[in-house]
Amino acid sequence: MVAFVLRRLGVLGVILFGSSFILYNVAAISGDPTADLRLSTDPNRDFLIASLTRELQLDVPPPLRYFLWLKGVLGVFVGNPDFGIGRDGSAVVDSLALAIPVTLRLVAAATLFAAVLGIMIGIVTALRQYSRFDYSMTFIAFLLFSLPVFWVAVLLKEYLAISFNNFLREPNIPINWIIGIGLVSGLFWASVVGGSRKTYWTTYGVAFAASSALVTIFDITGWLLNPSLGPVVVLALSIGIAFGVTQLSVGLINKAALRASLTMAGLSVVAFYPVNWVFDNHPGALSIFLMACVLITTAVFVGLAFSKIDRAPIVRTSIITAVLSASLVLVDKFMQTWKPYMETDAINYRPVPTVGQRNDLLDTSDFWISSLDVVTHLFLPTLALTLIGFAGYIRFARGTLLEVLNQDYIRTARAKGLSERTVIMRHAFRNTMIPIATILVADFAGVIGGAFITESVFAWSGMGTLALQGIRAQDLNLLMGVFFITATLAVLANFAADLLYSALDPRIRVGSGA
Amino acid sequence: MARKSKASVESTEVLSGENAIQNKEIEGLSQGQIVRKRFFRHRAAVISLYTLIGIVLLAFTALDFRLFGIWRVPGWWKWTPEDLPELRFGDCPNDTVGCPTISFLPKFLGGQGIGLGTHPFGQDDIGRDFFALVMKGTQRSISVMVIIGGIGATLGIIVGSISGFYRGRIDAILMRFVDFMITIPVIIIGSVIGYRYGNLGATFLALLLGLFAWTGLSRLVRGEFLSLREREFVDAARVAGATNKRIIFKHILPNAIGVIIVSVTLLLSGAILLETALSYIGFGVVPPDVSLGLLISQYQDSFTTRPWLFWYPGLFIISIALSINFIGDGLRDAFDPRQRRRISKKERQESATARKLAQAND
Numbered sequence: 001m002v003a004f005v006l007r008r009l010g011v012l013g014v015i016l017f018g019s020s021f022i023l024y025n026v027a028a029i030s031g032d033p034t035a036d037l038r039l040s041t042d043p044n045r046d047f048l049i050a051s052l053t054r055e056l057q058l059d060v061p062p063p064l065r066y067f068l069w070l071k072g073v074l075g076v077f078v079g080n081p082d083f084g085i086g087r088d089g090s091a092v093v094d095s096l097a098l099a100i101p102v103t104l105r106l107v108a109a110a111t112l113f114a115a116v117l118g119i120m121i122g123i124v125t126a127l128r129q130y131s132r133f134d135y136s137m138t139f140i141a142f143l144l145f146s147l148p149v150f151w152v153a154v155l156l157k158e159y160l161a162i163s164f165n166n167f168l169r170e171p172n173i174p175i176n177w178i179i180g181i182g183l184v185s186g187l188f189w190a191s192v193v194g195g196s197r198k199t200y201w202t203t204y205g206v207a208f209a210a211s212s213a214l215v216t217i218f219d220i221t222g223w224l225l226n227p228s229l230g231p232v233v234v235l236a237l238s239i240g241i242a243f244g245v246t247q248l249s250v251g252l253i254n255k256a257a258l259r260a261s262l263t264m265a266g267l268s269v270v271a272f273y274p275v276n277w278v279f280d281n282h283p284g285a286l287s288i289f290l291m292a293c294v295l296i297t298t299a300v301f302v303g304l305a306f307s308k309i310d311r312a313p314i315v316r317t318s319i320i321t322a323v324l325s326a327s328l329v330l331v332d333k334f335m336q337t338w339k340p341y342m343e344t345d346a347i348n349y350r351p352v353p354t355v356g357q358r359n360d361l362l363d364t365s366d367f368w369i370s371s372l373d374v375v376t377h378l379f380l381p382t383l384a385l386t387l388i389g390f391a392g393y394i395r396f397a398r399g400t401l402l403e404v405l406n407q408d409y410i411r412t413a414r415a416k417g418l419s420e421r422t423v424i425m426r427h428a429f430r431n432t433m434i435p436i437a438t439i440l441v442a443d444f445a446g447v448i449g450g451a452f453i454t455e456s457v458f459a460w461s462g463m464g465t466l467a468l469q470g471i472r473a474q475d476l477n478l479l480m481g482v483f484f485i486t487a488t489l490a491v492l493a494n495f496a497a498d499l500l501y502s503a504l505d506p507r508i509r510v511g512s513g514a
Numbered sequence: 515m516a517r518k519s520k521a522s523v524e525s526t527e528v529l530s531g532e533n534a535i536q537n538k539e540i541e542g543l544s545q546g547q548i549v550r551k552r553f554f555r556h557r558a559a560v561i562s563l564y565t566l567i568g569i570v571l572l573a574f575t576a577l578d579f580r581l582f583g584i585w586r587v588p589g590w591w592k593w594t595p596e597d598l599p600e601l602r603f604g605d606c607p608n609d610t611v612g613c614p615t616i617s618f619l620p621k622f623l624g625g626q627g628i629g630l631g632t633h634p635f636g637q638d639d640i641g642r643d644f645f646a647l648v649m650k651g652t653q654r655s656i657s658v659m660v661i662i663g664g665i666g667a668t669l670g671i672i673v674g675s676i677s678g679f680y681r682g683r684i685d686a687i688l689m690r691f692v693d694f695m696i697t698i699p700v701i702i703i704g705s706v707i708g709y710r711y712g713n714l715g716a717t718f719l720a721l722l723l724g725l726f727a728w729t730g731l732s733r734l735v736r737g738e739f740l741s742l743r744e745r746e747f748v749d750a751a752r753v754a755g756a757t758n759k760r761i762i763f764k765h766i767l768p769n770a771i772g773v774i775i776v777s778v779t780l781l782l783s784g785a786i787l788l789e790t791a792l793s794y795i796g797f798g799v800v801p802p803d804v805s806l807g808l809l810i811s812q813y814q815d816s817f818t819t820r821p822w823l824f825w826y827p828g829l830f831i832i833s834i835a836l837s838i839n840f841i842g843d844g845l846r847d848a849f850d851p852r853q854r855r856r857i858s859k860k861e862r863q864e865s866a867t868a869r870k871l872a873q874a875n876d
Contacts, residue, residue: 015693015697016697018691018693018694019695019697019698021694022695022698023698023702023706026703026706026707030709030710030711031706031710142840142843143832143836145836145839146787146831146839148790148794150790150791150794150795150810150811150814151810151828151831151832154810154824450701452701452702452795453794453795456795467705468705468795471705471706471709471797479706482702483698483699483702486699487698490697491697
């Protein structure tokens with residue numbers, strides 16, 4: 001195993017060396033950093049050219065200059081990386097240090113949403129194969145595949161940011177919108193649930209009534225301007241989560257698991273006011289992290305307390321329930337921050353921004369307001385990347401689940417009389433997740449490339465913007481710095497995917513064979 | 515013997531019935547005929563095929579077009595992208611200028627009547643006919659796409675088949691090179707090339723981009739070749755004295771063609787999105803030339819006031835990419851030997867009655 005990992009890391013090193021060598025030379029041949037100086041009429045032009053040549057070592061031919069660059073980069077191993085200097089004289093390392101977290105934040109959020117939504121819809125389409133829902137989702141997936149991300153971004157800016165901000169000035173939802181939302185949600189849920197014609201129309205009616213009523217309540221109470229959940233709604237949703245998670249995870253027939261997760265849901269609500277007190281008096285990421293630790297520890301103990309045999313699934317169920325219902329409390333806190341956030345001078349009731357990764361005018365002394373600011377700025381770019389990305393997950397999850405459902409062991413599971421839930425969740429879903437998990441890891445690196453365009457549309461100063469700036473200004477060191485980071489992340493992610501695959505799938509053994 | 519439940523008896527009967535229907539359909543047909551037949555049954559794919567043909571014909575006949583750069587084929591549209599007709603204003607909504615004159619609403623419903631008008635897609639800020647611009651952009655984007663796809667497919671097939679067929683050292687060298695290339699995000703290498711060579715014309719840019727688009731396909735072809743070369747029919751051909759060239763082109767490649775065609779369609783739709791994205795960030799086709807991505811990038815700021823300058827180029831990009839994706843999906847289904855079509859209830863009943871009749875006759 002150790003030998004395998006070492007050998008693979010060696011191969012990765014060789015790949016990084018080869019690809020960076022190719023890109024360095026292609027980029028160096030394609031651009032001359034002194035080109036714009038040659039055209040200038042500055043009297044000390046020749047001096048500027050000479051000093052730039054000396055600083056960037058342009059007198060060394062590119063293939064050799066590459067090794068000078070590589071020598072600096074290899075300083076990573078002694079804790080002193082040197083990616084050279086940019087054309088403006090600043091160290092590339094510093095620009096990268098600012099840009100990496102920005103891009104990672106965007107990519108992580110987009111990948112997470114795309115994967116979760118895509119896998120859920122993909123599984124439903126596979127279970128309802130050849131239904132109308134399947135066909136419409138297939139069409140939507142192909143449509144999203146074919147959309148240019150910059151086009152989507154401009155549309156989102158127009159309709160979700162500018163129009164929505166205008167709408168928020170006087171948030172009265174017109175009656176035809178209420179009916180429209182109800183009709184669409186009815187169609188969606190009825191297609192998801194499926195079944196006989198009677199079930200279909202019942203679901204349709206219930207979903208229509210529920211969502212229209214919900215939107216009407218939002219409208220009447222001015223919820224969009226001053227949203228909150230409050231302990232009652234949190235309790236109701238938590239109980240719903242407890243039942244849902246238990247059903248999916250072990251089945252409602254398992255009373256111990258149901259009791260454990262209901263207890264956790266209840267505890268989250270009991271903790272509602274104390275937690276909010278902590279939020280107000282000790283804001284910060286650290287206190288959230290500590291409370292999450294306390295929460296998970298409690299969930300483990302509750303799970304253990306309620307179970308006598310077969311403890312692991314019950315503990316797992318109670319942990320999932322606890323995390324989901326506690327995040328409702330966190331969401332509620334963000335909702336309470338919404339009104340003060342909108343009232344700040346920097347925001348002035350236009351909360352959905354179209355550019356940038358944060359509002360520089362905003363007073364950042366309040367932890368919650370500045371966090372909410374990060375969230376609202378993430379909203380549109382993440383949505384654009386998610387829309388493009390999740391089509392792939394729908395198709396992939398659908399294809400994999402259909403493949404798995406055709407296997408003999410599924411037929412065996414059905415034949416021995418297991419419930420449909422057990423067959424789908426325990427036998428089919430888990431085997432579907434093996435290839436999806438590996439794709440997910442590899443995709444994370446791929447999205448970084450796709451984020452370049454998104455960043456440039458939304459004027460984020462992430463790695464994509466740096467790379468484009470490097471190309472425009474013929475700044476080779478800057479470009480290579482960005483490339484080195486993204487390429488390293490990409491090959492490491494692929495490697496991690498391989499290891500994950502062998503860890504998840506016992507049929508694949510690492511280190512055997514070549 | 516265990517009692518069979520009624521449901522399972524029924525399902526096996528239905529299954530054999532389906533098999534019978536499927537087998538009967540492909541009786542006495544060649545592989546090509548079966549594929550064609552299956553493809554034309556995929557409704558979305560057929561609609562997409564006609565849409566794509568329609569778009570290509572529309573774009574390439576509307577304006578003057580130089581066939582291989584020599585013969586000038588005159589177009590039927592009255593404006594060219596270079597013309598500067600007078601900017602229409604006065605009859606546009608919200609005091610905008612140069613709005614589209616295309617109308618789908620008949621006169622008796624209160625519309626303008628179905629027709630194109632002088633400037634169906636409107637005019638840009640200096641009065642150029644936007645229909646002509648979009649057609650020119652579509653021409654550019656489609657030709658860039660075809661060149662990238664053509665070069666990418668040729669290189670990918672050649673490299674993939676050589677390395678899959680000969681294996682050994684040549685395979686190791688080629689595949690390491692592919693590993694290097696795959697690590698470089700295509701948007702980075704595309705931008706680097708586009709920034710420097712974009713001004714040398716769209717064709718040259720497409721040629722260069724094609725040189726970097728073959729890597730994924732070559733891996734796929736290599737995989738196909740590695741598995742196909744171990745099959746009996748290759749041994750049989752070798753025993754019969756076929757040369758390597760003959761085995762590659764006459765025996766293995768036709769068997770891998772399904773996978774290749776499907777992946778080439780994906781390459782094509784990726785190519786058009788790459789070209790438009792590069793042109794959008796300014797590293798692709800540069801003015802005065804026109805491409806769909808460039809049009810969107812030039813007019814995105816006027817979205818609020820004159821949205822047609824944004825919608826039409828975008829709709830053409832999406833229609834092209836969407837049609838190609840659906841055609842690819844149809845081809846994948848058509849080439850997949852395991853693919854089973856959904857048998858409609860009517861056909862199932864017909865076959866069941868036919869079988870009962872046959873049993874009764876026995």
